[in-house]
Amino acid sequence: MIRVDHLEKRFGKKVAVQDITLTLERGVYGLLGPNGAGKTTLMRTILGLYKPDGGQVRWGEANARGSDFSFGYLPQQFMAFEELTVEETLAYFATLKKIPKSQRNEEVARCLKLVRLTGEAKKKMGALSGGMVRRIGIAQALLGNPSVVFFDEPTAGLDPEERMNFKMCIAEIKKQATVLISTHIVSDVEGICDHILILHNGRLAATGTRKEIEEIARGKVWVVPAEAKRESTEGHWHLINVYEQDGQEWMRVLSGEQLAEGKLVQPNVEDGYFCCIRGIGGESR
Amino acid sequence: MLYQGDRGGEQMRDRLRILYSGFRNMGKVYWAPYFLLFLFLPYMAYQPVAVAQFSDQFVPLISTDMLQSFSAYIPLIPVWYLVFYFRGQFEPGAAELLLAYRRIPYVRSFDALSIWAHTAFLLLPFALLLKMWLHFTNLLLYSLQYAIIMFVYCVVFFTIMILFRSVLLAAAVPIIYHLLTSIGGEESILFLGNRALNGEILLTKYLPLFFLSLAVGIGVAQIDQNRKTLERTVAPQIKKLRYGKYKTLFFAGMTVLAIGGGVLIYQTFKPDKTGHKVYEGESLVASLLKHFQTEIPAGTTPYFYFAERCAAGLAPMMEKDDSVESSAEAGSADAYLYFYYFDQMWRRFAPQREAESLIEQNRQVLCVQAPSILEKQPYADYTVASYHWMYRQRLCREMVEEGYQEQGEYYQKEIQELVWENVEEDVQFLLQQSNLGDDTPAFWERAALDRDWIYTRLSLSAKDQTKVLSYARLAYIRHRASELGLACPDYRGKTIGNLEVQTSELVEEINGSPSQMQKNERYNSPYSHCGIWPKEWMNF
Numbered sequence: 146m147i148r149v150d151h152l153e154k155r156f157g158k159k160v161a162v163q164d165i166t167l168t169l170e171r172g173v174y175g176l177l178g179p180n181g182a183g184k185t186t187l188m189r190t191i192l193g194l195y196k197p198d199g200g201q202v203r204w205g206e207a208n209a210r211g212s213d214f215s216f217g218y219l220p221q222q223f224m225a226f227e228e229l230t231v232e233e234t235l236a237y238f239a240t241l242k243k244i245p246k247s248q249r250n251e252e253v254a255r256c257l258k259l260v261r262l263t264g265e266a267k268k269k270m271g272a273l274s275g276g277m278v279r280r281i282g283i284a285q286a287l288l289g290n291p292s293v294v295f296f297d298e299p300t301a302g303l304d305p306e307e308r309m310n311f312k313m314c315i316a317e318i319k320k321q322a323t324v325l326i327s328t329h330i331v332s333d334v335e336g337i338c339d340h341i342l343i344l345h346n347g348r349l350a351a352t353g354t355r356k357e358i359e360e361i362a363r364g365k366v367w368v369v370p371a372e373a374k375r376e377s378t379e380g381h382w383h384l385i386n387v388y389e390q391d392g393q394e395w396m397r398v399l400s401g402e403q404l405a406e407g408k409l410v411q412p413n414v415e416d417g418y419f420c421c422i423r424g425i426g427g428e429s430r
Numbered sequence: 431m432l433y434q435g436d437r438g439g440e441q442m443r444d445r446l447r448i449l450y451s452g453f454r455n456m457g458k459v460y461w462a463p464y465f466l467l468f469l470f471l472p473y474m475a476y477q478p479v480a481v482a483q484f485s486d487q488f489v490p491l492i493s494t495d496m497l498q499s500f501s502a503y504i505p506l507i508p509v510w511y512l513v514f515y516f517r518g519q520f521e522p523g524a525a526e527l528l529l530a531y532r533r534i535p536y537v538r539s540f541d542a543l544s545i546w547a548h549t550a551f552l553l554l555p556f557a558l559l560l561k562m563w564l565h566f567t568n569l570l571l572y573s574l575q576y577a578i579i580m581f582v583y584c585v586v587f588f589t590i591m592i593l594f595r596s597v598l599l600a601a602a603v604p605i606i607y608h609l610l611t612s613i614g615g616e617e618s619i620l621f622l623g624n625r626a627l628n629g630e631i632l633l634t635k636y637l638p639l640f641f642l643s644l645a646v647g648i649g650v651a652q653i654d655q656n657r658k659t660l661e662r663t664v665a666p667q668i669k670k671l672r673y674g675k676y677k678t679l680f681f682a683g684m685t686v687l688a689i690g691g692g693v694l695i696y697q698t699f700k701p702d703k704t705g706h707k708v709y710e711g712e713s714l715v716a717s718l719l720k721h722f723q724t725e726i727p728a729g730t731t732p733y734f735y736f737a738e739r740c741a742a743g744l745a746p747m748m749e750k751d752d753s754v755e756s757s758a759e760a761g762s763a764d765a766y767l768y769f770y771y772f773d774q775m776w777r778r779f780a781p782q783r784e785a786e787s788l789i790e791q792n793r794q795v796l797c798v799q800a801p802s803i804l805e806k807q808p809y810a811d812y813t814v815a816s817y818h819w820m821y822r823q824r825l826c827r828e829m830v831e832e833g834y835q836e837q838g839e840y841y842q843k844e845i846q847e848l849v850w851e852n853v854e855e856d857v858q859f860l861l862q863q864s865n866l867g868d869d870t871p872a873f874w875e876r877a878a879l880d881r882d883w884i885y886t887r888l889s890l891s892a893k894d895q896t897k898v899l900s901y902a903r904l905a906y907i908r909h910r911a912s913e914l915g916l917a918c919p920d921y922r923g924k925t926i927g928n929l930e931v932q933t934s935e936l937v938e939e940i941n942g943s944p945s946q947m948q949k950n951e952r953y954n955s956p957y958s959h960c961g962i963w964p965k966e967w968m969n970f
Binding site for chain 1 (some may be wrong): 447455456457518528529
């Protein structure tokens, strides 16, 4: 269990994260937030890569991440050893993670299988595509069956099939590990996360289960004909989506007010997320 | 899954594995120093020889200087490896992962130390190559010197990298320093080219520098290891100073401290001028002679004789006066005079006509290293390993024993002032004494054209050998003149000195005749191709 208590991190005068209090237990946590919200800073501070300017992080009972915690981490920019083969790269990380030598090969093979790159084991990292490198990044994080895994933008550069595969990986490890996935793509975490944390301007705007996040938007999600809505200046609303149905263009919008042409619909996590970061009834469109 | 506890062996293996991966990740870049050491340097050294189509004998001679110039850059090799090893560790993502996963203490310092050791080890076969191919001397001392300089650069790199988090800056400082000092730093701390290395310099300059670097390295490794603690304790205090109201004072203090520290280190470790290059030799000798209140103009016969006496160990600079400030100066002067003397000999006896001056060829070589050039072939046969040199040494010693000061005076009194008939009589006796055979034209020819034959008769004193050689030469000149139908002066009643002058032009005529050249070719002595020696050579 990781406890974060009133955590604060500044870079000069800029406050990157402030007053973050949360508890991470076994399960999958989605850390959502727009670019610059402080997701990466929060992750790095929890991992001990940044020294907090306020508050504290407790790993179990300790004040900092101790050696009894096995963990995996995929940073936003994963370093690729261009001249090493895939296998060698993973063996390198297995060494860094102090996985016993007798288990390294087995572990490397298992993780390669998880990210479906067994066939590329002998290829040099420099010869892999961006998506494949990302998958190697995921594989190294999973080496050693860590009890805590942090993924920072794990699906960046992955094709839809690989995104799905990543979700399957997470589903496999969620029972025995604490997983924190940072992303600004809501659909990446929607189906797999037990808990969602929404970070906005360095603060936790909302936390809760998928249902709880959806509930934030209940009664505020409207579907209106696009043509009618574009011409209307009535009320304050925020566009979520535009789609076509039965030959007509529709807009999915968020509004705290009653919209004359609109009809209320069931909210989803994305609606909840937008509610949090835009504020219901905000001024801008 | 994680292993815990103290498993030293396994930790060490893991460290080496990480190190190996770092090296592997360099790719082709890893092999660049190998290319430099084992292909480029040997090629650059051999290329002038190949172009000029000299014989292999010349390879060491021509190559040495070239190789020394290039090998001055060898200490930068570990910087090369450090850059490509550590560059990835400070890129975004990489640093994060390494910091996040790092559980093996001192990993960076261990890696830097290993890279240094790896490079030092890499130099071993190169050093052996130099030893075997170019017969380098003092190789152990030079290897230690290089290893220490490389260590210092590694520590400088490591310190800057850890403190400033920049591989680029860490590489730039030692590289710029090395290049600047290599170009013009006569007095620089680590400059390799202009000093003769000896055990004393290594002990008093390089070893303390090594220990100072070691102490700095350990300190920086501790900072790296305890960065988090320091960030919590020391860093806030520094931050306060840096951004507080006394920040100007803080920066001024730091600047003074840095400059003061630099000057202190420089003053402590700066080398004395312990070596002079060949091109400085002449002025060095002149200044020492002036110090001894003696004046012998360079290029004159007395200067040559002085050089000969020095080469024979009869007039070393330090023996005359121990007030010379630096024994290294006297050593360089002696070595220069030695080299100068044999350069004259080489230019006279060299198989090819108009041989290029060794002094001109080796201007950038240290004086104390220059004599080793003479020990290599083909120079040795015509200089230090010649019978002529053995003879001249004996002659100089006999001269001193007889109370003479200078070879010119000695030759004049003991040979040139003798009358022909007296010499003839003396030589008759000497021929019997030394079993040289009868006084016949065959004897005259061999003694004139194959001087080694006489030199090796050690039962004769050097003075007697000189007498025999002078007599045989003049007798041979007269014999050849009659064979060739040339006019020859009457020797009767004349002194040897007088006859040397009177036959001077005749010698030139005889030597220029094809029949004389054929006769010269019959003998294998290194000087036979010179024919009958001109009078100027008789006391050289």
